[in-house]
Structure formats: C-alpha cells, structure tokens
Amino acid sequence: MQNSEELKWALLIASLAMLTMAFCMISFVMYYQKRRFEEEKRISDIEKNYNRLLLDTALNSEETERRRIAQDLHDDIGTMLSLTKLSLNQLSKLVGSSGNEKEDQIMRKSQSLVEETILHVRRITRDLVPTTLERFGLMEAIEEFIHKLEEDNNLAITFLANTDDFPRQGQKLELTLYRIMQELVNNAIKHANCSKIDIRLEINDQMIGLKVTDNGVGFDPEKIKENNLAGLGLLGIESRLAIVNGTVQYEKPEKGGASAFAQIPVMPVSDSKPEPLHPFRRERVNI
Amino acid sequence: MFEIFISYCFRNPVSCIAVFITLLPLILIILKKAYIDPTFRLLLVYLTVKLMIDIIMVRSAANHENNILFFNLAIPVNYALLGGMFYYKFNSPTLKKGIIGSMVGFLAFTAWDIFNSNPVISDLHNHRAVLFSKTVEGVLIITLILLFFYELIKSLRIPNLLTFPFFWVCSGLLLYYSSFIFIAPVLHYTATWNHSVDIGLTETIPTIFEIVCALCFSVGIYHFSAGHYAKQ
Numbered sequence: 001m002q003n004s005e006e007l008k009w010a011l012l013i014a015s016l017a018m019l020t021m022a023f024c025m026i027s028f029v030m031y032y033q034k035r036r037f038e039e040e041k042r043i044s045d046i047e048k049n050y051n052r053l054l055l056d057t058a059l060n061s062e063e064t065e066r067r068r069i070a071q072d073l074h075d076d077i078g079t080m081l082s083l084t085k086l087s088l089n090q091l092s093k094l095v096g097s098s099g100n101e102k103e104d105q106i107m108r109k110s111q112s113l114v115e116e117t118i119l120h121v122r123r124i125t126r127d128l129v130p131t132t133l134e135r136f137g138l139m140e141a142i143e144e145f146i147h148k149l150e151e152d153n154n155l156a157i158t159f160l161a162n163t164d165d166f167p168r169q170g171q172k173l174e175l176t177l178y179r180i181m182q183e184l185v186n187n188a189i190k191h192a193n194c195s196k197i198d199i200r201l202e203i204n205d206q207m208i209g210l211k212v213t214d215n216g217v218g219f220d221p222e223k224i225k226e227n228n229l230a231g232l233g234l235l236g237i238e239s240r241l242a243i244v245n246g247t248v249q250y251e252k253p254e255k256g257g258a259s260a261f262a263q264i265p266v267m268p269v270s271d272s273k274p275e276p277l278h279p280f281r282r283e284r285v286n287i
Numbered sequence: 288m289f290e291i292f293i294s295y296c297f298r299n300p301v302s303c304i305a306v307f308i309t310l311l312p313l314i315l316i317i318l319k320k321a322y323i324d325p326t327f328r329l330l331l332v333y334l335t336v337k338l339m340i341d342i343i344m345v346r347s348a349a350n351h352e353n354n355i356l357f358f359n360l361a362i363p364v365n366y367a368l369l370g371g372m373f374y375y376k377f378n379s380p381t382l383k384k385g386i387i388g389s390m391v392g393f394l395a396f397t398a399w400d401i402f403n404s405n406p407v408i409s410d411l412h413n414h415r416a417v418l419f420s421k422t423v424e425g426v427l428i429i430t431l432i433l434l435f436f437y438e439l440i441k442s443l444r445i446p447n448l449l450t451f452p453f454f455w456v457c458s459g460l461l462l463y464y465s466s467f468i469f470i471a472p473v474l475h476y477t478a479t480w481n482h483s484v485d486i487g488l489t490e491t492i493p494t495i496f497e498i499v500c501a502l503c504f505s506v507g508i509y510h511f512s513a514g515h516y517a518k519q
Contacts, residue, residue: 004484004485004486007473007484007486008486008487008488008489011469011470011473011486011489012488012489012492014469015465015466015468015469015470015489015492018465018466018468018469019462019465019466019492019496022461022462022465022466023462025433025436025461026458026461026462029436029439029440029448029454030448030449032440033439033440033443033445033448036440036443037443037446040443
C-alpha cells in the first residue's frame with residue numbers, strides 16, 4: 001500500500017517536472033527566436049544606416065567636387081577670360097586707330113569668341129552649382145532650368161506647383177529634388193523622344209511630391225526592375241531618395257508616355273547655408 | 288447500448304472530453320482548408336484515426352471489455368502519422384531518411400514489445416499495455432519536436448511563432464508526450480484486468496494534456512491561412 005502511494009507521488013513529481021521542462025522549452029524557443037529577430041533587425045538597421053552614410057558621403061563629395069570645379073572655372077578661367085577680354089578691347093582700340101580692315105575683322109572675331117567662351121564658362125558654372133536654387137529656392141531654380149531647356153530644344157515644358165509661395169526647405173532636400181527633376185527631364189529628352197514634359201511640385205505638411213510626366217515612347221517600369229535594366233540615372237535617383245527617406249514610383253499612363261512620382265518627407269530646415277561662389281574663398285561645403 | 292455509453296461518459300467526463308475534443312481541430316482543418324498542406328493533411332488523418340480508436344476504446348470500456356489492444360495498436364500508427372508530419376517539415380534529406388527508418392524500426396519494436404508484454408497474445412481479456420513502446424514513442428516525438436525547434440531558431444524564417452500553425456502543433460505534442468512519458472511504462476503494471484492498481488490523479492494528467500494538446504492544435508489550425516499557403 002505504502003509502495004503504491006510512493007509510486008503515485010514519484011510519478012506525479014516526475015510528470016510535473018517533465019511538464020515544467022516542456023513549458024520552459026516552449027517559452028525558451030519563443031523568447032530566443034524573438035531576441036534573435038530583434039538582433040537581426042538591429043544589425044540590418046546598422047547596415048542600412050551605414051550604406052546610407054556611404055551614399056550620403058559619396059553624393060556630398062560629388063557636390064563638393066562640382067563646387068570646386070565651378071569655383072575654379074569662376075575664379076581662374078573666368079578671371080583670365082575677363083582680363084583677356086579687357087586686353088582685347090584695348091588692343092581693338094589700337095587696331096581700330098591703325099585703320100587696317102582685316103586686322104579689325106580678326107580682332108572683332110577674337111572678341112566675339114572670348115565673349116562666347118565667357119558665356120559658356122558661366123553656363124557650365126551654373127550647371128555645376130545651381131546658384132539660383134541656393135539663393136532663391138526650388139521653384140525659381142526649376143523655372144530657370146525649364147527656361148534654358150526651352151531655349152535650346154523644341155520642347156513644351158509646363159511647370160505647376162500647388163502653392164505660389166513654395167516654402168524653403170533644407171539644402172539637401174532642395175538639391176535632391178532639383179537633381180531628380182534634372183535627371184528625369186534629361187531622361188525624357190534623351191530616351192523618350194517626347195515633345196511635351198509636365199513637371200508638378202506638391203507640398204503638404206508631411207510630404208513633398210515631384211511628378212514628371214512626358215508624352216514620349218514610355219517604358220515598362222516592372223520590366224526594367226525585373227531585368228535589372230535601370231541605368232545609372234534611375235539608380236542615382238533611388239540612391240538620392242534613399243538618403244532622405246524618399247520613394248519613387250514609375251507609371252505608364254494609359255494615354256502614353258511615362259510618369260515618375262518622387263515623394264520625400266518634409267524635414268526640418270537647418271540654418272547652415274553653403275557659401276555662394278566667391279573669388280578667393282574656397283571652402284568645403286557640407287550639404 | 289447508447290445509454291451505457293452516455294452513462295460511461297458521465298462517470299468519466301475528463302476521458303470523454305479528451306476523446307470528443309478531437310472533433311474541434313478536425314473540423315477546423317476542414318473549415319480552414321488546412322489539408323492543402325501535406326503536414327496538416329497527415330494531422331487530419333491522425334486526428335480521424337485517433338478519434339475512431341478512442342471511440343472504440345470508450346465503447347469497449349463502457350461494455351466492460353479490455354481495450355488495451357487498441358491502445359497498443361494505436362502506438363505505431365500514431366508515430367507513423369506524426370513522424371510523417373515532421374518528414375514534410377524537415378529540409379535535411381538525412382533527417383527525412385532517419386524518420387522513415389525510425390518508423391520502420393519502431394513498428395518492428397512495437398510488435399516485439401506487444402508480444403513481449405503479452406506472452407499469451409490470444410488472451411485478449413488479459414491483454415496488457417506495452418512496457419516500452421509508448422515511452423519510446425514519446426522520446427522519438429519529443430526528439431523530432433526539439434530538432435524542429437532547433438531548425439526553426441537556426442533558419443529564422445518565422446518572425447512571429449505565435450501565428451505559426453505548426454509551432455502550436457509541436458507545443459501541444461510536446462506537452463502531451465511530456466506528461467505521458469513517465470506514466471506510460473507504469474501502465475503495463477497498473478492497467479491490468481484482474482489486479483489493477485489505482486495511481487490516482489497521476490493517471491488523469493495525460494488525459495488533461497491530451498485536451499490541452501487538442502486545444503493547441505486548434506489554435507494552430509485557426510492561424511492557418513490557405514491563401515497565404517498558396518502564395519508560398
């Protein structure tokens with residue numbers, strides 16, 4: 001009888017111990033799995049941030065290099081050309097007084113070439129560093145860009161913003177939007193064979209949207225993604241957007257052409273502004 | 288006949304709940320169309336076989352007949368079906384081969400155990416529970432569960448285990464077999480027709496965890512999504 005009682009207790013304790021172990025095992029698996037997932041997520045976040053930092057640094061370097069070249073063009077070649085123009089003007093007076101028609105003609109041609117070169121240098125400098133963007137903001141910079149394009153090409157470009165007084169954004173954000181707009185419009189001109197481009201800029205409390213639509217041959221965004229056909233331009237757009245937590249969607253409108261819609265969250269504006277192009281001052285600009 | 292059955296159910300409510308609660312995961316598998324997954328198809332077969340054997344055992348018990356033979360015969364069948372579920376879950380070919388080998392080996396072992404525990408096999412009235420097989424079945428199933436848990440942790444494929452159906456199935460089985468593993472060999476000595484020994488509450492523990500196991504199965508099947516499975 002006593003043996004039976006002992007057996008009951010032994011079995012009960014052994015079964016309860018085994019059950020406790022089973023419960024612990026289930027809890028451990030759940031806890032360990034959760035912890036490993038959190039750890040993996042943390043590592044993935046670190047990797048993502050690191051990649052973003054790398055991209056940011058690369059783009060900053062690119063902008064700094066553009067600025068340095070623009071500065072060199074402005075300060076060195078620009079100054080030299082201005083001095084050359086001045087010298088040619090003085091020489092022209094001397095040649096004009098001698099009354100030699102041929103010499104005068106060569107002189108005027110040289111003056112015109114120098115003036116043209118000065119204009120080219122100015123245009124290249126402006127293209128390298130969008131000074132209008134820094135001074136007056138995104139809307140003015142886009143308008144200027146469109147104006148220049150319409151002069152050079154037989155294109156109808158429309159630009160619409162959902163507000164007349166587009167608030168100034170941080171430099172990085174404005175530059176990102178400007179470069180993306182530049183890339184999308186250039187793509188449309190180069191590849192889409194279009195005659196009309198429509199640029200729309202929208203802002204609300206949370207997001208800034210930039211939509212570029214053309215009436216060209218269009219492309220299938222899914223096919224491009226599937227076949228890894230995205231060129232440096234589209235990859236560049238995605239890289240720039242990744243830094244500012246933005247997204248881009250490509251669509252193929254039913255009426256034809258292509259449309260790209262980039263969205264960037266509104267960020268607080270920082271006070272630091274890049275130095276304007278200025279002779280004798282060369283500083284590294286952190287955008 | 289039916290009255291005897293009902294009267295037995297009233298006298299042994301926990302055992303009868305353990306039998307009929309099997310209907311819950313069974314119906315859920317059909318409603319949620321979980322049978323499209325081969326693992327849950329085997330679980331459906333397992334639950335159907337279990338329900339049938341359990342009803343036969345309850346009927347025999349109600350008629351004061353020895354039902355231990357069904358208990359013994361169910362052991363290799365249960366292991367084959369549950370092992371089959373893990374066969375579909377493991378990716379490693381070695382493990383798959385191991386499971387098939389263990390099924391065949393366990394069938395032979397159980398046959399030997401039945402004959403070893405019952406020298407006069409034709410005497411069904413005094414048929415006794417197997418001495419080792421149920422415990423070995425428990426050890427094998429627990430090993431498969433632990434291996435599956437190890438693979439689950441290693442692969443990190445499931446973000447939330449609480450919504451992963453097979454995790455619930457494994458948890459239910461782990462609890463049930465853990466509760467039975469020490470009691471199973473004792474049944475050979477206590478569950479005899481002429482000299483049965485009462486081990487009290489201890490005997491009810493596996494029955495309670497059989498109910499818990501069925502509930503765990505049900506929760507797991509509830510989380511099964513046929514649409515999601517089709518996308519995989």
